[in-house]
Amino acid sequence: MRDVYLGVDLGTSSAKAVLLDGQGLVLAQAQSRYDVHRPASDWAEQDPESWWRAVCGVISDVLSRGPFRVLSVGLAGQMHGLVLVDDAGLPTRNAIIWSDSRSRAQERIWADRVGNDTVTTTTGFPIATGFAGVSLSWVRDEEPEAYGRASTVLLPKDFIRYRLTGELSTEPTDAGGSLLYDIRHHTPATAIMSELELDPDLFPSVVPSLSVSGAVSSEAARETGLAAGTPVAAGGSDQSMGTMVLGLEDPSRVAIAISSGGTVFKRTARPLDSRFGLHVMPHAVEGTWLAMGVVLSAGLGIDWLADRVFGEQRSPAALSALMADADDVPAGSEGLMFSAALAGTRTPRVDASRRGSLVGLGFEHGKAHIARAMVEGVCVGLDASVRSMAQAGEPIREIVVSGGGARFPVWRQTLSDVTGLPVVVSSDLEHSAMGAASTGALAVGRPLETDFGTHVGETIHPDPAAVAVYSELRSELASVELALANRKEPQS
Numbered sequence: 001m002r003d004v005y006l007g008v009d010l011g012t013s014s015a016k017a018v019l020l021d022g023q024g025l026v027l028a029q030a031q032s033r034y035d036v037h038r039p040a041s042d043w044a045e046q047d048p049e050s051w052w053r054a055v056c057g058v059i060s061d062v063l064s065r066g067p068f069r070v071l072s073v074g075l076a077g078q079m080h081g082l083v084l085v086d087d088a089g090l091p092t093r094n095a096i097i098w099s100d101s102r103s104r105a106q107e108r109i110w111a112d113r114v115g116n117d118t119v120t121t122t123t124g125f126p127i128a129t130g131f132a133g134v135s136l137s138w139v140r141d142e143e144p145e146a147y148g149r150a151s152t153v154l155l156p157k158d159f160i161r162y163r164l165t166g167e168l169s170t171e172p173t174d175a176g177g178s179l180l181y182d183i184r185h186h187t188p189a190t191a192i193m194s195e196l197e198l199d200p201d202l203f204p205s206v207v208p209s210l211s212v213s214g215a216v217s218s219e220a221a222r223e224t225g226l227a228a229g230t231p232v233a234a235g236g237s238d239q240s241m242g243t244m245v246l247g248l249e250d251p252s253r254v255a256i257a258i259s260s261g262g263t264v265f266k267r268t269a270r271p272l273d274s275r276f277g278l279h280v281m282p283h284a285v286e287g288t289w290l291a292m293g294v295v296l297s298a299g300l301g302i303d304w305l306a307d308r309v310f311g312e313q314r315s316p317a318a319l320s321a322l323m324a325d326a327d328d329v330p331a332g333s334e335g336l337m338f339s340a341a342l343a344g345t346r347t348p349r350v351d352a353s354r355r356g357s358l359v360g361l362g363f364e365h366g367k368a369h370i371a372r373a374m375v376e377g378v379c380v381g382l383d384a385s386v387r388s389m390a391q392a393g394e395p396i397r398e399i400v401v402s403g404g405g406a407r408f409p410v411w412r413q414t415l416s417d418v419t420g421l422p423v424v425v426s427s428d429l430e431h432s433a434m435g436a437a438s439t440g441a442l443a444v445g446r447p448l449e450t451d452f453g454t455h456v457g458e459t460i461h462p463d464p465a466a467v468a469v470y471s472e473l474r475s476e477l478a479s480v481e482l483a484l485a486n487r488k489e490p491q492s
Ligand SMILES: Nc1ncnc2c1ncn2[C@@H]1O[C@H](COP(=O)(O)OP(=O)(O)O)[C@@H](O)[C@H]1O
Pocket: 010, 011, 012, 013, 014, 015, 258, 259, 260, 261, 298, 299, 300, 302, 303, 315, 316, 317, 319, 320, 403, 404, 405
């Protein structure tokens, strides 16, 4: 029987599980998709039970390829979402996830009563819809019954911890993305919560990311196939866990995840100055920090194009075909531009009301042009965060790319051409699940014997002709966005 470490990532599009051996080698991995529900415009919800079913499925799947002895479990997950559970641990409503933008009235209440400067200084994040704190205010105002029945606020992956171990807790990296946590004092932001008439007792206990947060219960053992008593590490947010395995020791490397959202992230020795519009939160390794810039729809946008707009199956094969066709379209998409803010923007500027636009459409364009233009638009958004990091004093000479979209050449090359930087493709595209497994190993005192800096595939170099095309696209997109900035918001 082989000794292994299990990592679970509760992504936005799917749950993933990986099993690593003591040398960090992937022995098995599995993925199970679920949906984002959008029952009203601006809403984005998921059913925590569907998360749990998917997690049970992927764990059972990887274990079936054994025999394995799992020495620890580590957890990673999508950030910011709000899960409210009652005294019996049952969700009082669906989870409101990070790409939700319904709570604009509450965003204004937070700004009026507490102020953006106080919130940013205290929590590291600006006031924005989709963050657990603002979503919590919405539930309190609009669904008092679901708020009243709740006894604990959990972040998404912490619901999985609860189902695995029975423990209601979070850890600093996800607490730090909730808008309800004081990152300077490492305590719940009770003053902010009280000012907004949110009950501070709802916030769960916070345990260190690299510690053991509980053990697999006998009920969870029956559902997953894990042995009861297996230690479960606290883990962290998806990107925080990703930094554990993306070889980011070289400070001039920045990571980019092309996942449901697109994220630029970097571990830093000090918290970055919030004036540069980036998110700042505690990192899993105590005393260090994570800086992050986000494009709110990357893979989500491609999935939406394939599914809602083109009416195709959102299957891996259909997505792969669409991305391959997009790769055949020349840089610049023959004049088509896609401002890809389908779900608003958060960095460098918060604007939940912003939406995307397709500019320059002609009879010469087809599906592949539209998909490519979206990839280009997302990369221009990611480039803005890379530039913000450089402005904040973090030198950037190389990108390491990972996530579901990074398997496609069109994303890798466009990222390199838009940023003008070499892009190293991580050989561990499931960086969050891998980081969670590695964190679990650390938590039980058995660090993996590998140098993750060497887990790299090919390096993509910028093509000078495409760099010139994208330099122009960057300024053209900026003009389009400026022109649309004052567009009247439709009444929903
Ligand atoms: N097996 C796959 N085949 C094709 N595309 C995929 C696959 N897995 C993920 N993707 C693409 O990557 C995106 C999600 O990336 P991923 O890193 O898995 O996201 P998340 O962690 O948010 O669930 C999807 O929206 C899809 O476009």
